[in-house]
Amino acid sequence: MQHIELLVTVLEYIEMHLCDDIKTDTIASACFCSKSALEKLFRSVYHISVHGYIVRRRMMLAAKKLSMQPQRSILDIAIEYGYSTHESFARAFEQVWNCKPSAFRNTKFTELFPRFIVPPTKGDYYMMKRYHIDLGELYDLFQERTDCFFVLCDIKDMITINDIARKAGDLAILEQMRRMTEASGKEDLVFRIGGDEFCILTDSSDPAYAEQIAASIRNKNGDTFSYEKQEIPLNLHVTTVRLKDCNRCEEVFSGLHNAIREGKA
Numbered sequence: 001m002q003h004i005e006l007l008v009t010v011l012e013y014i015e016m017h018l019c020d021d022i023k024t025d026t027i028a029s030a031c032f033c034s035k036s037a038l039e040k041l042f043r044s045v046y047h048i049s050v051h052g053y054i055v056r057r058r059m060m061l062a063a064k065k066l067s068m069q070p071q072r073s074i075l076d077i078a079i080e081y082g083y084s085t086h087e088s089f090a091r092a093f094e095q096v097w098n099c100k101p102s103a104f105r106n107t108k109f110t111e112l113f114p115r116f117i118v119p120p121t122k123g124d125y126y127m128m129k130r131y132h133i134d135l136g137e138l139y140d141l142f143q144e145r146t147d148c149f150f151v152l153c154d155i156k157d158m159i160t161i162n163d164i165a166r167k168a169g170d171l172a173i174l175e176q177m178r179r180m181t182e183a184s185g186k187e188d189l190v191f192r193i194g195g196d197e198f199c200i201l202t203d204s205s206d207p208a209y210a211e212q213i214a215a216s217i218r219n220k221n222g223d224t225f226s227y228e229k230q231e232i233p234l235n236l237h238v239t240t241v242r243l244k245d246c247n248r249c250e251e252v253f254s255g256l257h258n259a260i261r262e263g264k265a
Contacts, residue, residue, distance in 0.1 A: 003041055006033060010042070010050075018058055021082055024050045047195070058082070059096040062089075066104050074101045098174050107181075138191060139249045141201065149210035149242045151200040152260045153180055153217060156235040158196045168227040172196070175225040175234055183216040185209075193256050210240040239263025 009031045014022070027050060028035040042050050058081045065077050078089030078101075093101045155161070155172055162169040173196055180190050180200055187203035202210055217238050224231040241259035246252045 006031060006038075006041065007045065010038065014050075014054060014057070018054070018061065019081055022054065055092055056096055059093055062093065062101075063097060063104055063107075066101055067107060070105060077101075096170075098171060138189070138201070139252070141189065142246070142249075142252050145201060145203065146244075146246075147205040147242065149202045149204060149207060149240050150256060150259070151180070151184075151202065151210055151213045151217070152239050152241060152256060152263060153198050153200075153236045154194070154260055154264075155196040156237055161232060161234075164227065164230070164232065168230075168232060169196075171225055171227055172232070172234055176236060179217050179220050179236070183213045185213075188213075193253060197257070197260055199256055205242070207240070207242075210242075214238045214240050237264050 010027060013027055013030055024039060025035045028038045031038070039050060042048070042053070046053065048056075062077050062081050065072065065080075066074070069077075074089070075086050078084075078086060081089070083089035083092065090101055093099075093104070097104060099107075153176060155176055158169065158172070161172045176196065176198060177190060177192075180198055184190055184200045185203065189201045190198060191201070192198050200213060202213065204210065217236060221235040222233050224233050226232075237260070239259060239262075241256070241263075243252060243255045243259075246255050
């Protein structure tokens with residue numbers, strides 16, 4: 001329980017100071033723990049460093065503003081998130097999104113790196129070990145589209161891809177997101193619910209529409225993406241579902257994960 005409370009405090013602190021010059025030792029001091037203990041706990045639960053999470057959160061929020069606020073300059077957005085030059089921001093952005101900030105202006109935005117959260121109940125070790133994220137910003141949309149279908153995807157043999165290199169795994173996730181975004185309609189929303197688990201919330205209650213999107217994604221199975229000098233095939237599990245009687249965000253989250261597991265089975 002003590003570890004859960006620490007993670008809650010750390011994640012809240014990070015969100016409050018994303019635009020500040022924060023470092024892991026600063027966070028540890030503010031949350032009354034050692035830097036080494038914080039890093040160990042964070043990697044154990046989320047499989048990423050504290051710094052890596054901060055960079056991804058900053059780049060996710062910066063990407064949202066690039067997409068939704070085209071009138072703002074890239075340098076203005078860079079400065080907002082703590083980067084003093086266009087070049088330093090562009091390097092960090094390209095590491096996360098695999099494209100330059102200017103190229104992202106025309107990209108349909110998706111929640112690639114939503115905020116992490118921790119399970120609210122004691123002893124929920126399974127959920128702690130998952131890539132648990134905050135879908136709260138999307139919950140109002142879930143309620144508006146209670147009869148609409150989800151299209152769910154995760155990567156087959158992700159462990160094998162990560163064994164090549166962590167960067168290869170990151171590129172696989174970006175390729176997965178790209179395929180789903182291309183297959184989705186104008187009013188559909190692509191978002192992430194886990195490490196390599198993504199959803200499309202459609203704007204349709206027609207099962208044929210959801211299956212059409214799913215088929216379009218499946219047709220890309222076997223196509224490759226490039227990592228250094230390798231061409232790596234990417235295959236996705238794809239399933240569709242319509243959730244019923246999900247009155248809380250946690251129920252939506254659990255329902256989506258259950259549907260992915262059942263689809264794989």
